[in-house]
Amino acid sequence: MAVLRILAVLVLAQWIQLTVVADFSCESGMFGDSCSYSCHCGTSCDVTTGACSGDCDTGWRKAGGLCQKQNIALNKTASTTSGQFQNWSPSNAVDGDSSINGLGKTCFHARRSPSDWTVDLGQDFQLYDIRIYSRNTFYFRNANSNIYLNNDPSSICATLPGTTTNPVDVTCNGTGRYVTIRKLGPGGQEGHDSALNICEVEIYVCSPGIYGANCDKFCHCLDSACDRLTGLCAGDCRPGWQDQRCDTACNSVTYGINCMKTCAERKCSVPNSPCDRHTGACDTGCLPGWTEDDCTQVPVNCPPGRYGPECTEFCSSRSCKTPSSVCDVTGSCPDGCREGWQTSDCIIPCQSGRYGSNCSKSCDSRHCQTAPVSCDHVTGACAAGCQEGWIGADCTLRCKRGTYGPDCTRCGHCDVTCNIGDGRCPGQCLDGFTGDRCDEDVRVSPVTSGVIGGAVVLVVMLLLIGGLTICLLKSGRLKWISSPSTGVRNKNTGDTGEIPVHANTYRTNEQDYIELSDVTREREEKSQYDVIQNKVYENSQI
Template identity: 35%
Template structure:
């Protein structure tokens, strides 16, 4: 493998690790690090910008883009005494200069005048801002703002809004339209409203026009709300997603974690916790991960990540290992209650709560019927003791088959000695049951 390919592989692995660990590469943030920071400083991997915004961008999180900046602009004509190119109104400079020297001025002697900007491609435009000259207000009266998919439509396209003499120096107008062209149109003679008697007529003084859109994946008044639509942007006003949500997200605006995820970016999985799954759904709170319906058996805590304390098990950790019959009183499994080292003598079943039935010993592996008891067949579950002793030739305590008397003994319970029989030869050997030499 070449050194170049090796470097590319290492970089890719590094980037993937940063994304999956919740730390985005520099300049990116949000779910899957899919958002770009447009601030000069202070971009958090989760919440985005908190510092100043780059040129073209604005808003609390620098998610509002001015798509009119430095785009092609033109107008119906120029004032003979104030010739400023149409592009002055989209140069990003809101400083008006002395007596509006940095503003665009249209003619005053025409029946109507207009100014237009070509955004380069269609955008959904929720809002735009028009910066008027502050020291001379008459030309701002009755300016009609239009949007269109075609150029030079003047006053025949979609009307976004109309300004008045009392409109703000920076007037925000809602368009709610998809358009490529924004046109400001003046067809009113404003001589009557001019207190300075400059005879503005159909003149417009335009210092800056900003066409403001939310960056993809954001919506709302300040573009501070996030949507996570699958394959397309959401409605910039309502946030509605029409094509479904990206994985981990749900809701009309795809800004809520689905039932199996939680956290600020919905990347933490509820399935990694031990929430109660009675309804076959591992639900947890989509903000903090707390289990909505409590924990599965064997787990505790608000997030169900802690095992039951030693000596307890089951739902709510309410059951005690000490109530079982574990070998040597050892601990039991925190979920099922199964004894960690098996059952004590005389008990069986997975949780060591069932006593031996006509059996005895460890794991009830000795059969009561295999004993050679004398009289009563009552069977002790622990050692299988015969209450009235053993048949001749078998020893206590359980008188089992194959447990014949030790050498030199015979009779019931092997209590008699062969040496007392005075046998010829080796007097220590005799029949284990009858004592016959």
């Protein structure tokens, strides 16, 4: 009986949490606090609790009467490194068809073993429950498979049991983008009979503002989702809510973010005016001289460079993104605060454990080598450096795939992803590279290849020219021309007109020599012609 009473109290508390402000109507398909939650079951959910009377929308699963569990693996990119058997593609396991009879080859089947299957969720998610459908009567192909995250075989979050009913639900409590199922098997091309044979994989997360194993509890975090299991918020609560899970409504005398504002401080036109726990709005209006919905601002004329209710604050002392010595009476920064500061006039540093723009980041969400509770309220920098796989001053940026080490150094030229710790290649180096990390280039450089090629071409051309010269000389088509020699011209040249062998060729250049040779040749030809003509004439006289 005591247990029943406790359950009744818990259910009542949850109902009160939702109905404190649910005295208004939401548009179709919405429900809950400020109508900020989606039904995910068409337009038929309860406007207060979100309970669905019908089926959930595609990709959503009902639990606790709500359709707030989303299958984030649906239609995402799936792959395998062990090949696919015939037309049993990896994408068949995330196509929304959970049929297990295998007809039409709607499942995935690896070609060889060891075998694996991976889905890319597109971004990091806090995971918890995974449902796997195996092909009917072939569950043994998936039995004892390991499930790990982010392509790290050492990060095993679940193992499928040896025998079970179909489908099987496993708990994978971790954060990741890539989810891999791996089965060792006997190995080899013929090992497809024991390789993975998966019909559908469903990976569930709660919709924003929902937590719990069945995604049936509500949290109201301001700028982030709450923890899937605990419901704790990393930052502030939305207006109207307070406590670590942001699941407790403001009382009747407080309102705003974390319920930090007091209703009594408002300047409403009617004392004790109703106080909206979200905005603190005065439904009767403000007293003369006071503004804003909650009637907490008064316009005054401060001297230049000052602001505030008593004009005691200096505009230049604010930590605005764009510093200025001029401001209005409120001192608000038009473009917001620099990192590490908060409030509208940016004069209050982030509270302990928070840092960054609008103090929206949590110190304990970093991936430092050491994890102190507090950190620099501006940068959140990790003094001792980052854990492996993370970079950035605050160690919140995950290294991209294909990098390793604390500085996310790019992997070498390996045929598979290198080890995230030391960058060693677990597979084979690509052609032209060697070393443990496949980062030693042994290819011949283009410059060296060009020089060698040019030298070969030059040698071949010289050989061809030399050979051609020798052939021309031997055939007589090319003759050597002797250098002109000096001496005294023989004056007794007769009537032939020839130049004696020892004639003086002083001051006769090569061109002159060629022209004289041509004259001599013409005279010889003419002399022979005259002899022939004389003989013809004599014969004609006889």
